[in-house]
Amino acid sequence: MTAKTVSLLFLGASSPLMCLAFFVGGPAMEILFALLSAIWPVALIALGVDRRGGLGPLRWVLLALLGLLVASVAGLLAARGGVLDDPWFLGLPLATAIEVYGILLLPLPLISFAYAWTFDRFGLAEDELTELRERFGGNA
Amino acid sequence: MPAVDKPGIILTAAIYLLIVLAIGIWAVRRTKTSKDFFIAGQGIGLLVMALATMSAGFSGFLFIGGPGLTYRLGMASFLISFPISFTAGLLCWTVAKRLRLLAEVRDIYTVPDAILARFRSRTASGLAAVAVVVGTIGYLGAQLQAMGVMVSAIFGLDERLGELALPLAMTAGMIVILVYAVAGGMVAGVYTDVFQGALMIGAAVAVFYYSLEAGGGLGRITRSIIESDAFGPGFFDPLGGVGVFTAMGFFFVFGIGTLGQPHTLHKFFMLDDPRKLKWLPGILAGTQTLVVLIWLGIGLAVPALVATGQLAPLADPDLAAPSFLLGYTPEILAGLVFAGILAAIMSTADSFMNLASAAIVRDIPKALGKTVERELFWGRIAVVVVAVASGVFALLYGDLIALLGTFAYGTFAAALAPAVAIGLNWKRATPQAATASIAIGMVLNFGLEFLAKQTFFPSLPKPPLAAGVLPAAVSMTASFTVFLVVSWWTSRDGDDAVDDDVAAVMAM
Numbered sequence: 001m002t003a004k005t006v007s008l009l010f011l012g013a014s015s016p017l018m019c020l021a022f023f024v025g026g027p028a029m030e031i032l033f034a035l036l037s038a039i040w041p042v043a044l045i046a047l048g049v050d051r052r053g054g055l056g057p058l059r060w061v062l063l064a065l066l067g068l069l070v071a072s073v074a075g076l077l078a079a080r081g082g083v084l085d086d087p088w089f090l091g092l093p094l095a096t097a098i099e100v101y102g103i104l105l106l107p108l109p110l111i112s113f114a115y116a117w118t119f120d121r122f123g124l125a126e127d128e129l130t131e132l133r134e135r136f137g138g139n140a
Numbered sequence: 141m142p143a144v145d146k147p148g149i150i151l152t153a154a155i156y157l158l159i160v161l162a163i164g165i166w167a168v169r170r171t172k173t174s175k176d177f178f179i180a181g182q183g184i185g186l187l188v189m190a191l192a193t194m195s196a197g198f199s200g201f202l203f204i205g206g207p208g209l210t211y212r213l214g215m216a217s218f219l220i221s222f223p224i225s226f227t228a229g230l231l232c233w234t235v236a237k238r239l240r241l242l243a244e245v246r247d248i249y250t251v252p253d254a255i256l257a258r259f260r261s262r263t264a265s266g267l268a269a270v271a272v273v274v275g276t277i278g279y280l281g282a283q284l285q286a287m288g289v290m291v292s293a294i295f296g297l298d299e300r301l302g303e304l305a306l307p308l309a310m311t312a313g314m315i316v317i318l319v320y321a322v323a324g325g326m327v328a329g330v331y332t333d334v335f336q337g338a339l340m341i342g343a344a345v346a347v348f349y350y351s352l353e354a355g356g357g358l359g360r361i362t363r364s365i366i367e368s369d370a371f372g373p374g375f376f377d378p379l380g381g382v383g384v385f386t387a388m389g390f391f392f393v394f395g396i397g398t399l400g401q402p403h404t405l406h407k408f409f410m411l412d413d414p415r416k417l418k419w420l421p422g423i424l425a426g427t428q429t430l431v432v433l434i435w436l437g438i439g440l441a442v443p444a445l446v447a448t449g450q451l452a453p454l455a456d457p458d459l460a461a462p463s464f465l466l467g468y469t470p471e472i473l474a475g476l477v478f479a480g481i482l483a484a485i486m487s488t489a490d491s492f493m494n495l496a497s498a499a500i501v502r503d504i505p506k507a508l509g510k511t512v513e514r515e516l517f518w519g520r521i522a523v524v525v526v527a528v529a530s531g532v533f534a535l536l537y538g539d540l541i542a543l544l545g546t547f548a549y550g551t552f553a554a555a556l557a558p559a560v561a562i563g564l565n566w567k568r569a570t571p572q573a574a575t576a577s578i579a580i581g582m583v584l585n586f587g588l589e590f591l592a593k594q595t596f597f598p599s600l601p602k603p604p605l606a607a608g609v610l611p612a613a614v615s616m617t618a619s620f621t622v623f624l625v626v627s628w629w630t631s632r633d634g635d636d637a638v639d640d641d642v643a644a645v646m647a648m
Contacts, residue, residue, distance in 0.1 A: 008566065008624065015620040022385070022614045025606025030384035037392040041226050044396065047565045048234035051647075065226070073388070080380040083366065083373035091358040093366075096215050096376045103391075104222040108429065111229035112422035119418040124237055128648055129244075129414060136245040136641040 003059070004050040007043045014039070031077060038073040042066040049122050058122055061114040065107055072102030152475025153294045153482065156339070157316055160332050160486065164320020167328035174515035177325030178249040178498050179409045184330055186416040190423040191337035192330040192487075193407040194431065197398075198340065199279075199488040200286045202435055203481040207464075208457035210439030214375035216387040217439070221432045223395030228424040235399060236417055238564040238645055239408045245641040249409060250495070251402045251556060252503035257642055258563050261571035266507025267578040269499040271555035272402050274582065276496040278548040280526065281534035283489040287313040288534075290485065293462075294478055307535055313486070314531050321490045321527075322520045329490045330410065336483030341427060343480035344434035346473050347465070351437030354445060354468040361444040368447030375443065382608065389610035397553025397616060399561040403491040434477070438464050489527075497522035547589035550612025554581030557616065558623035564646060566627070567638055573626035581619030588614055 014036045021029035042062050049058050079095035089097035115123070171177055184192070202221070209217040242248050246257055252272065256265035288310030292298055297305035320328040355361035365371045374381045379388070398404060411417065442460040445451035451467065454460060461481075465474040500522045505512050512518050558581070559574040588603045588611035605614060631637075638646065 004566070008562075011562070011620060012624040012628070015617045015624065019614060019617040019621060022605050022609045022617070025385075025609075029606070030388075033392075034379070034384050034388040037388050037395075040392065040396050041223075041230050044399070044561055045226075045230055045233045047562065050565075069226075076379045077384070080377060083376045083380075092362060093373075093376045095378055095380070096362075099215060099218060099222065099378045103219070104225045104429070107225040108425050111226055112425055115229050115232055115421045116418050119415075123232075123418060124241075124415055124648060126415065129241075132241065132244060132644060132648065135644065 002050060003046045003055050007047040007050070010039065010043045011047075034073050034077055035070060038069040039066065041069065051122060056118070056121060058114065058118055061110065061118075065110060068102060068106055068110070072098050075102065146471055146474075148471035149294060149475040149478055150296075152472065153479050156479035156482065159335060160483075161316060161319055163332045163335060164324045164328045167320065167324025167331060170327045171323070171325045171516075174502075174519055175247075175249065176327055177516050177519050178494065178502070179243070179406070180326040180330050182243060182410055183412045184410045185412060186419055187423065188330055188334050189407055189411050189416075190420060190427060192333035192410075193404055193424055194427045195333045195337035195340060195484065195487040196403045196407070196491040197401070197488075198428070198431055198484050199283060200290070200481050200485040202431065203477070203484060204286070204458055204461050206435035207438040207442060207460040210435065211443055211454060211457040211460045214371070214381045215378045216382045216390070218436070219378060219387050219390040220394045221435060223391055223398075224425055224428040224432065227395060227398045228421040228428070230395075231398060231404065232417055232421050234561050235405065235564055236408045236420065237414065237648070239405060239560075240411055240414045240417065241645040241648060242642065243409045244414065245645060250498045250503055251405050251560065252499065252507070255559055255563070255574060256506065258638070259559070259569075259571040259574045260637075260639065261575060262507045262509065264559065264571055264574040264578060266504060267575060267582070268556060268559065269503035269507060271551060271578060271582045272499045272503070273496055274586070275402075275548040275551040275555075276492045276499075276526070277530055277533065278551070280489055280492045280496070280530040282548070283485050283492070284310055284314060284527075284531050285534045287482065287485045287489065290478065290482055294482075310531055310535065313482075314527055317486050317490050317493070318524060318527055321493050322523050325519070326410065326494055329487075329494055330407075332490070333487045336480075336487045337427065339476065339483050340480045341430045343473070343477040344431045344437075347469060347477055348433035348437035350469045350473070351441035351464065354464070355441040356444075358440075361440050364444040364447045365440070368443075370453065371443050371447055385606060385608040385613075386610065389608070389613040393550060393553060393610055393612045393616065397549060397557060397612065400553040400555065400557030401549070402495050402552060402556065403488070405556075405560065406491070406495060434461075441468075493523045493527050496526040500526070547585060547593075547612065550589065550610075550615060551582055551585045553612060554585040554615035554619045556581075558620045562620075562623060562627075567643065567646060568631040569623070569627045570630045570637065572630045573623045576626045577619045577623035580622045581615055584618055585612055585615035 018033050018036055021033045042065055049055055075098040083093045087094055175181055239254055242254050242257055248254050252265045252268040255268045288306045291309035291313045292305045297309050365375050366373050438461050442464050446453050465477050497519050501512050501518045555578045558577045563569045591603050592611050
């Protein structure tokens, strides 16, 4: 099964589940929605990256991003209501530190670097662009 | 909005407006064809595109509404902006390259153009154009309203002109935008965006420094807020304060919904060399993070100042930014930030004027099987018509426009994200699916948001959603569901559903 198929199956299964959660409500549905939301960006990136059935070295990057986002959201869920009890991290309570570092600051360099690093293989190589222009006339 | 008409602020804002006008006049000579007008001749470099994308994406909300929302909701509000850590990568990996390459093989200037090329469906493309126009009316009207309030406050027009202040301030601001948007089209748009983006970054970094200084450092700010009765520990509890559905709804709608924002996607058509996309995530996410510092700084400093009694509690949370700027930053910096707010509003407004103009002159006629002669001329006329209509609408129906403005983002996200993000990456996605998801996304988001927020018809019911659920999240998930289910239902084996050039782009 390719990464694209897995992504599509995930999106196809999770979107009606999330929709259902919005109408049913309750703590379990909240947790379900939160965790599925954290997986969506990775599933959509995998859908865009998958070429000829594989993710190459980007699979490790996407796994790291998935782990980071899911762990951050799980951490936020676990830390609810405990701001005063939590240990502090770099001037912030744990829940806020997870939000600032786990969701904003850590994924940013990971994604920016991985995109540039793999651009020739999973983005656009010079010869691919030349071939496209030769085959279809090049509008630019 | 209090009057902020200090000499330094007035001077800075006036200089800013003159520079923007000058860029517009300079761009006139570079706008000779409709390609120049709608996609800046597909000739802009990476840094210009990144700054233009950043400044068009961040409206005045970032400077005024963002800190106000933090004052009300605490750290949960940052789940709106923190997904910038991955949205640039998500955009580039999922849609940017393929949108730009479609423009390499065909004359594609807009998102509805791309949908027409991908699905060969005039219905899907026409509906996408209607979604762009509907969303634009709300977005543009709200931006023009906000600009009127800002211009009036900066130049002290309320005290001098009374009730005439807002319409006159809106008109004056709109004339400045129209001069450069009509004459210089997207060439003027992107280069004013570069100036405006640089201004926003400089102002944001400086204000962040002053906000940490005013609050006594991050640790002290945090403790002051936690120990206060007005805010308490719940302020720093991202999911505990407002509930999971709302907080994670922000993350979902603003993280995934970015894939359907036409003013962002439109910029990808303009890049001169597709291979320059290599560095876009780093530059875009980096500049966005710098600008978000202003929201973070003021959003934390003002509650801390209120908590320690240095600032009176705010009657209106949206006064957080003006109160801080006027009380705790040098006048010249406050002037730069107020100019930066005008910049953010104007850059977003001019992008939407151009998009709506393209939808009216190119996309909707194409969907009806017609072509418009003299596209450049009619494009310019359409910009004026769209701006004036939105302005008049905003003045006559201010509350309704404000309401429309708040859910335009969700309308774009629900209507366009599935067709663009999945459609460009999955050959089995069908025209029927695109048509159905665009229609469902647009109608459902409009209906749910209207029912949830309207006060015009008291007898209408509220949507049957769990507490805290964002209507945009519902309409987005429904739209994705419809897109996937209808595609699986209607797809056939074989590649003939996609033209060869489009198939080649999708395979890259």
